[in-house]
Amino acid sequence: xxxxxxxxxxxxxxxxxxxxxxxxxxxxxxxxxxxxxxxxxxxxxxxxxxxxxxxxxxxxxxxxxxxxxxxxxxxxxxxxxxxxxxxxxxxxxxxxxxxxxxxxxxxxxxxxxxxxxxxxxxxxxxxxxxxxxxxxxxxxxxxxxxxxxxxxxxxxxxxxxxxxxxxxxxxxxxxxxxxxxxxxxxxxxxxxxxxxxxxxxxxxxxxxxxxxxxxxxxxxxxxxxxxxxxxxxxxxxxxxxxxxxxxxxxxxxxxxxxxxxxxxxxxxxxxxxxxxxxxxxxxxxxxxxxxxxxxxxxxxxxxxxxxxxxxxxxxxxxxxxxxxxxxxxxxxxxxxxxxxxxxxxxxxxxxxxxxxxxxxxxxxxxxxxxxxxxxxxxxxxxxxxxxxxxxxxxxxxxxxxxxxxxxxxxxxxxxxxxxxxxxxxxxxxxxxxxxxxxxxxxxxxxxxxxxxxxxxxxxxxxxxxxxxxxxxxxxxxxxxxxxxxxxxxxxxxxxxxxxxxxxxxxxxxxxxxxxxxxxxxxxxxxxxxxxxxxxxxxxxxxxxxxxxxxxxxxxxxxxxxxxxxxxxxxxxxxxxxxxxxxxxxxxxxxxxxxxxxxxxxxxxxxxxxxxxxxxxxxxxxxxxxxxxxxxxxxxxxxxxxxxxxxxxxxxxxxxxxxxxxxxxxxxxxxxxxxxxxxxxxxxxxxxxxxxxxxxxxxxxxxxxxxxxxxxxxxxxxxxxxxxxxxxxxxxxxxxxxxxxxxxxxxxxxxxxxxxxxxxxxxx
Amino acid sequence: xxxxxxxxxxxxxxxxxxxxxxxxxxxxxxxxxxxxxxxxxxxxxxxxxxxxxxxxxxxxxxxxxxxxxxxxxxxxxxxxxxxxxxxxxxxxxxxxxxxxxxxxxxxxxxxxxxxxxxxxxxxxxxxxxxxxxxxxxxxxxxxxxxxxxxxxxxxxxxxxxxxxxxxxxx
Numbered sequence: 001x002x003x004x005x006x007x008x009x010x011x012x013x014x015x016x017x018x019x020x021x022x023x024x025x026x027x028x029x030x031x032x033x034x035x036x037x038x039x040x041x042x043x044x045x046x047x048x049x050x051x052x053x054x055x056x057x058x059x060x061x062x063x064x065x066x067x068x069x070x071x072x073x074x075x076x077x078x079x080x081x082x083x084x085x086x087x088x089x090x091x092x093x094x095x096x097x098x099x100x101x102x103x104x105x106x107x108x109x110x111x112x113x114x115x116x117x118x119x120x121x122x123x124x125x126x127x128x129x130x131x132x133x134x135x136x137x138x139x140x141x142x143x144x145x146x147x148x149x150x151x152x153x154x155x156x157x158x159x160x161x162x163x164x165x166x167x168x169x170x171x172x173x174x175x176x177x178x179x180x181x182x183x184x185x186x187x188x189x190x191x192x193x194x195x196x197x198x199x200x201x202x203x204x205x206x207x208x209x210x211x212x213x214x215x216x217x218x219x220x221x222x223x224x225x226x227x228x229x230x231x232x233x234x235x236x237x238x239x240x241x242x243x244x245x246x247x248x249x250x251x252x253x254x255x256x257x258x259x260x261x262x263x264x265x266x267x268x269x270x271x272x273x274x275x276x277x278x279x280x281x282x283x284x285x286x287x288x289x290x291x292x293x294x295x296x297x298x299x300x301x302x303x304x305x306x307x308x309x310x311x312x313x314x315x316x317x318x319x320x321x322x323x324x325x326x327x328x329x330x331x332x333x334x335x336x337x338x339x340x341x342x343x344x345x346x347x348x349x350x351x352x353x354x355x356x357x358x359x360x361x362x363x364x365x366x367x368x369x370x371x372x373x374x375x376x377x378x379x380x381x382x383x384x385x386x387x388x389x390x391x392x393x394x395x396x397x398x399x400x401x402x403x404x405x406x407x408x409x410x411x412x413x414x415x416x417x418x419x420x421x422x423x424x425x426x427x428x429x430x431x432x433x434x435x436x437x438x439x440x441x442x443x444x445x446x447x448x449x450x451x452x453x454x455x456x457x458x459x460x461x462x463x464x465x466x467x468x469x470x471x472x473x474x475x476x477x478x479x480x481x482x483x484x485x486x487x488x489x490x491x492x493x494x495x496x497x498x499x500x501x502x503x504x505x506x507x508x509x510x511x512x513x514x515x516x517x518x519x520x521x522x523x524x525x526x527x528x529x530x531x532x533x534x535x536x537x538x539x540x541x542x543x544x545x546x547x548x549x550x551x552x553x554x555x556x557x558x559x560x561x562x563x564x565x566x567x568x569x570x571x572x573x574x575x576x577x578x579x580x581x582x583x584x585x586x587x588x589x590x591x592x593x594x595x596x597x598x599x600x601x602x603x604x605x606x607x608x609x610x611x612x613x614x615x616x617x618x619x620x621x622x623x624x625x626x627x628x629x630x631x632x633x634x635x636x637x638x639x640x641x642x643x644x645x646x647x648x649x650x651x652x653x654x655x656x657x658x659x660x661x662x663x664x665x666x667x668x669x670x671x672x673x674x675x676x677x678x679x680x681x682x683x684x685x686x687x688x689x690x691x692x693x694x695x696x697x698x699x700x701x702x703x704x705x706x707x708x709x710x711x712x713x714x715x716x717x718x719x720x721x722x723x724x725x726x727x728x729x730x731x732x733x734x735x736x737x738x739x740x741x742x743x744x745x746x747x748x749x750x751x752x753x754x755x756x757x758x759x760x761x762x763x
Numbered sequence: 764x765x766x767x768x769x770x771x772x773x774x775x776x777x778x779x780x781x782x783x784x785x786x787x788x789x790x791x792x793x794x795x796x797x798x799x800x801x802x803x804x805x806x807x808x809x810x811x812x813x814x815x816x817x818x819x820x821x822x823x824x825x826x827x828x829x830x831x832x833x834x835x836x837x838x839x840x841x842x843x844x845x846x847x848x849x850x851x852x853x854x855x856x857x858x859x860x861x862x863x864x865x866x867x868x869x870x871x872x873x874x875x876x877x878x879x880x881x882x883x884x885x886x887x888x889x890x891x892x893x894x895x896x897x898x899x900x901x902x903x904x905x906x907x908x909x910x911x912x913x914x915x916x917x918x919x920x921x922x923x924x925x926x927x928x929x930x931x932x933x
Contacts, residue, residue: 006927009913009920016894018901018916044920047927048895054876055896060785061792061799067807071780071814072773477898515775515822545778 005040015045017478052443056408293338294544296605298722301598301637301646304591305658310601311588311609313621314386314630316576317547318569319535319559320344324719325751326561328758335719339543342603342716343632349712349748351629351705353387362688363581364388364624368673370636370694371702374736375714375726378641380694382599382634383706384587384673391575391626398495399435399578400452401427404483406503407443407468413504415561416537420502421465423534423566430574431455438486439464442479452490477517484520487529494681496578497529498555503546504537521553522620528681530580530623534569535559547606554583554623568746576625582677584621584685587632588614594661595670595694598637598646600724602713614676617685624677631709635724636670645724670694707740708749715756730760769818779825780810786897787833793892794837801840809833827903830893834907879929887922890915 005011013019014027031038063071302310320341327335356365365387373379403424411417428437432455439450439461450464483499491497521531531553533546550557556577558569569577586609591599601608613619624630637643652658669691676685699707715733717725733756741749784806792802809832813825821828880888886908893899893907901919905912 006924009916012920012923013901013916016901016919043927044923047923047930050876050930051880051891051895051923051926054880055892058789058896060789061803063780063784063788063806063810064803067803068780068784071807071810072777515778 005034005037011037011041011044012048015041015048293336294547294606296338296341296720298720298724299601299603299605299608301600301635303598303646303649304593304596304639306650308593309588309590309611309614310599310634311586311611311614312601312604312632313607313609314585314587314624314632315341315343315551315604315607315622316347316624316628316630317341317344317550317557318348319543319547319557321348322559322561322565323535323543325755326559328755328762329751330561332758332762334759334762337720340716340719341606342713342720343607344603345716346603346631346633346709346712347629349629349708349752350746351385351387351631351709352742353385353629353705355387355390355627360389362677362686363679364585364677366673366675366688366690368690368692369697369702369706370670370692371697371706372699373635373726374699374707374710375728375732376635378637378643379726380636380638380670381699381710382636382670382692383709384589384632384634385705386585386624386628386630386675388576388581388624388626388628388630391579391581393430393575396496396575396579396626398492399431399455400487400490400492400495400497401431401436401455401578402438402440402452402483402487402490402499404479404499404501405439405441405449405468406479406501407441411443411504411537413537416504417468419536419560419563419566420534421468422563423502423560423570424465425462426566427570427574428455428458428461430571436490436492437461438483438490440479440483440486441468442482448482448486452486480517480520484524484529487524488527491529498532498578499524499529499553500532500534501546501549502534502536505535505543505546518549518552521549525552525554530554532577533557536561551622552620554580554620556623556625568748572746573625573627576628579626580623580680581626583623583680583682584617584619585624585630585675585677586614586619586621586685588674588676589634589671590674591636591671592665592667592669593639594665595639595668596636597639597641598643600635602633602635602724603716604632614674615685617678617683633709633713667691668693704740704742707736708742711737711740712752715752715759719759730756730763734760771814771818775818776810776814779813779829783826783829783897784810786892787829789896790830790889790892791833791837793888794834795840801837805833805836805840808836824903824906826897826899827906830897830899830903830907876926876930879926882929883922883925887918887925890918891922894919 010019010023010027014024019027031041062068320339321344323339324335324345327333327339353367354365356362366385368382368384370380370382373381405417405420407417411420431437435455436452437450437455438448438452441447441449449468450461453460455461480499480501483501487497487499525531531550532555533550535543535546535557536559547557558565558577560566560569588611589599607622609619609621637646670693672689672691674687674689676687678685699710711733714725714728715730715737716722718728718730718733734753737749737753737756741753744750787806787809788799788802791805792799795801795805809829812832813829816828880891883891889908890904890910893904894901899907901912901915904910904915908915910918
């Protein structure tokens with residue numbers, strides 16, 4: 001009976017969204033008329049959903065580090081130099097575990113090796129306890145042979161090569177810990193075992209070939225810097241009985257055993273229940289740490305004579321701060337360097353900047369002042385502060401919100417989907433009867449869970465939320481299209497029209513690719529539907545992409561790790577989160593060479609713009625929400641102060657002479673601040689500018705907000721291992737922060753002090 | 764230098780690798796009967812070719828392009844690799860490793876489904892994976908496999924139908 005219905009391939013095409021619009025409509029009509037067809041569709045849908053879950057639960061390998069490096073350097077034959085500078089550290093626990101593993105496994109492992117046992121072409125049955133050993137036997141064992149004569153910080157516990165069993169896990173660990181100091185869960189470990197030796201052998205090959213590469217030096221310096229910053233007595237690992245924990249790569253001298261045929265480890269099975277395998281520490285939510293952060297290269301000092309203009313976009317994101325807090329206070333480890341975006345740390349806090357007058361023409365107030373730099377007493381510190389117009393809840397324009405919720409399997413964790421729901425409920429409590437809310441989910445296939453509904457219709461909304469469950473893989477591409485569609489359908493002219501993406505990270509864009517996603521987000525932002533991103537949970541967080549799309553989508557990006565953070569973002573600052581009062585806000589500072597020799601913008605690395613972009617209204621920049629405060633800090637070297645940290649001058653030009661000073665340079669202005677912004681729905685920017693004079697204010701006489709912001713900025717530099725943190729250490733940060741805490745109604749500043757204390761214990 | 768003179772920005776390449784490395788490796792690994800090292804080779808080669816390819820030409824169809832190139836590469840490898848036969852009954856596959864934290868409850872169901880998928884024809888398995896794991900559209904799958912779009916729909920539906928029948932029986 002239903003068999004003949006099953007003959008129709010349109011059933012599957014319909015479920016997979018492959019039918020053209022008109023055919024799909026016809027099909028739906030047929031379904032309404034024919035309950036049997038509807039039943040078949042339901043059954044087929046159930047099958048595809050199960051399949052999706054199955055595929056999404058596949059733990060598939062990523063490319064081996066060495067191969068990936070090859071690709072990124074776009075060169076098929078080159079050697080591997082491992083020049084990425086970030087975090088070569090591995091958390092203590094890992095090393096300790098590794099050392100313990102050596103004790104347990106190292107012996108038998110070596111014996112096997114002596115027996116010349118090689119796992120050629122062996123296909124080891126699943127769950128065999130031998131699997132990882134054969135793995136390691138097969139792989140080169142450089143730590144044993146490696147010399148410690150390298151200049152690369154032989155005693156740095158953070159150099160990753162401390163792994164006793166170099167074969168399996170560590171190549172991957174390098175990869176992982178580059179991204180963030182890695183913790184892997186068991187299944188990941190299994191994977192590494194399976195994937196294994198190809199990594200290391202390639203790496204070693206590369207290393208052998210790559211000696212003499214200038215990148216080596218760079219690594220050495222980097223590691224030295226790191227170890228100076230974060231020297232930890234690794235007693236536990238040492239006593240666990242291995243010098244392994246200290247052995248480092250020495251590219252010049254490492255004797256690299258030739259890797260054996262790759263086939264031999266090609267199909268290493270996954271093994272699951274082997275007590276000999278070290279269980280790496282799990283992250284809080286039990287997921288592997290695959291957070292991805294973009295590399296940040298710190299801003300350098302620039303000479304005013306050579307680069308008189310400094311241009312950047314504002315950034316009100318705060319995600320980096322919550323992320324760092326999650327690392328320090330909950331996971332109890334130092335965050336990866338690139339997770340620390342200093343401007344986001346500074347901008348996390350409420351500052352008591354005065355908002356603009358009610359009748360002010362500009363929707364935000366801008367001020368700047370110059371105080372002495374606390375970590376370098378010959379330098380000055382310029383603080384630029386913007387404060388968005390505040391808005392009472394009753395003044396807030398009507399909102400048309402579409403929540404785009406990631407309900408893929410990975411959201412199934414305490415600090416993810418449940419927190420999303422909680423956060424949404426909090427936000428709903430802030431909305432009124434004329435605000436509208438819709439919910440779109442994506443997981444495998446996208447779907448509309450709740451069509452746009454008045455926000456006061458709490459029962460319906462709560463029902464929809466309660467029935468959400470995590471499962472399936474992620475197809476964000478379709479989801480986001482649908483979300484924008486709903487937002488457009490319910491567009492409120494002059495209101496807040498916003499898609500709010502809640503995800504734990506990997507935003508799988510389907511077949512479209514990141515580029516077209518970004519273009520779509522930009523296009524919709526141009527049509528006044530903005531995008532905000534709320535990140536949840538650790539472990540698979542594609543920080544880079546989320547920051548990018550929220551930036552292009554004229555939205556903000558917050559990372560919600562706790563109920564308290566949800567409260568901050570969705571209740572206390574709900575107007576700032578929802579209502580944009582000025583968009584594409586750019587700053588350009590022109591320094592006066594008579595007063596300032598050099599300057600350095602602290603943070604905002606990925607927000608720096610070319611000077612030409614300032615007047616180019618097509619260039620996107622950051623937004624300010626209602627009541628948002630934005631702070632930017634510059635460290636200034638006054639004219640006439642000698643210093644060793646500014647890059648050397650370039651040679652005099654042969655065909656041109658340097659600009660002459662204008663009359664204005666004779667004024668005592670240190671710089672002129674120029675601001676450009678657009679009205680939330682405008683397309684042309686407005687310019688606002690004012691000069692700033694250094695009144696010789698001492699740091700201790702500055703207001704507590706300025707001092708606190710300076711402490712936060714320096715903390716960021718310390719976490720990043722910056723060369724510019726001057727003579728401060730964590731204790732100085734603590735002292736100043738405590739002193740400058742002010743009223744601290746929210747308790748956030750006290751929490752900051754707690755974080756610094758935690759970090760200082762981890763150094 | 765590519766034809767239009769354009770090259771891929773590093774961040775695009777990075778993003779593409781991030782996005783596609785897993786589905787490509789899964790796809791290649793499966794086609795190579797579990798030779799994960801071979802899969803690594805094939806996928807690396809695919810991305811390296813991508814770097815050399817003119818972005819202007821393929822920007823609009825990167826996914827299909829990647830899978831096509833990877834597929835061709837895999838088939839080449841199978842041709843030259845025939846000297847190393849393997850016993851397909853013993854192939855260990857990575858996708859059998861469940862996520863420990865989440866898996867306990869439905870592990871059995873999934874293993875069952877997994878077993879059933881294994882029994883499908885290679886063609887059906889391939890289109891399923893391309894569609895449900897890699898997220899390719901019918902049109903893109905057609906481009907990758909050389910089937911017609913209608914054929915792709917037919918194979919997919921047949922796969923779904925078979926699975927539904929087997930699930931109903933068991």
